[in-house]
Amino acid sequence: MKIDPKSNDRFVNILKSVVIPRPIAFVSSQSGDGLLNLAPFSFFNAVSYEPPTIVISIARFAGDKPKDTLKNIEETGQFVVNMVSRHLAEAMNKTAAEFPEEVNEFEVAGLTTVSSELVAPPRVLESPVNLECQLKQVVTIGEGKKAYGLVVAEVVYCHIKEDVFDGHRVDMQGLGLIGRLGGHSYCEVDNLFEMQAPVYK
Ligand SMILES: Cc1cc2nc3c(=O)[nH]c(=O)nc-3n(C[C@H](O)[C@H](O)[C@H](O)COP(=O)(O)O)c2cc1C
Incomplete structure (x- = not known):
């Protein structure tokens, strides 16, 4: 079938x-007045190593808001950016409603704030990886x-839970991250296979 998007x-x-x-960026942020906010975004990816850079695409409006x-x-x-494990899925989903600005979604989802190292917005304690x-x-x-x-943003600091990082290698399956699919579907990263890229000589 051929489809013209227009x-x-x-x-x-x-x-x-x-x-x-699509990976999910569970984003904690703060308004200029210090109001805390937490919401998920799956138009998200890493796009360069040096400097380590990520992108997130956010609709400017939800309706009129x-x-x-x-x-x-x-x-x-x-x-x-707080990465989302399976055990965080339901809490993440609760924060996706279009709450008024003054609602703190950390409280709505029952999640814990913990201070960041280099940026003002706090990170999510329950998340296995936090990218400042x-x-x-x-x-x-x-x-x-x-x-x-x-x-477009630079990752200036990273936190990884010690049970999924030995200083060299990340236990990707241990992270238990989820991905966003179409409709209301999600997937878990639980079926890995390996393949080395060929080297042209
Ligand atoms: C898994 C998931 C992924 C989402 N991805 C996006 C996205 O990439 N871009 C976007 O604009 N909204 C996305 N949304 C919707 C926002 O999370 C939603 O509009 C939220 O209320 C925005 O909150 P805020 O007004 O506090 O920023 C997503 C929602 C869910 C549940």
Whole structure:
């Protein structure tokens, strides 16, 4: 079947079902006034090693309401990406509702704040990996109420739980991270296989 995205108003569902699995950035941020915020985003990935850089694409609006995370990142330039293990899935999901800005989603989800090392927003204690991030730039994608802000940020500090990192190797299966699929589906990272990339001589 051939599909022209411009003439298929459900293309969003197709795109979200074929670009899978997507890692989830569970982002803790703070407004300029110090209001805490926590929300998940799966338009997320790592895009360079030096400097270590990640991107997250955040819709500027949910309906008429501006998304707090993008607003906070633009106001303060700092945030934390907390990676999401299976045991955190339900708590993560609770924070995805469009709460008013003054609601602290750490409390909604029953999660614990712990101070970050180099950035002001706290990290999620229950998460196995926290990436402290400093904003580099926000690239606008689309227009008006449908616009996205593609957040480009440098990872300036990293925390990994000691039971999944021996100083050299990360226990990827032990992390128990989940990925976002299309619809309401998720997957677990629990079926690994190995393959070395060939070297051209
Ligand atoms: C697993 C998951 C992934 C999501 N990914 C995104 C995303 O990549 N971009 C986005 O704009 N919203 C995404 N959302 C929706 C936001 O989490 C939701 O709009 C949230 O209320 C934003 O909160 P905020 O206003 O506190 O920033 C996702 C929701 C879930 C449950």
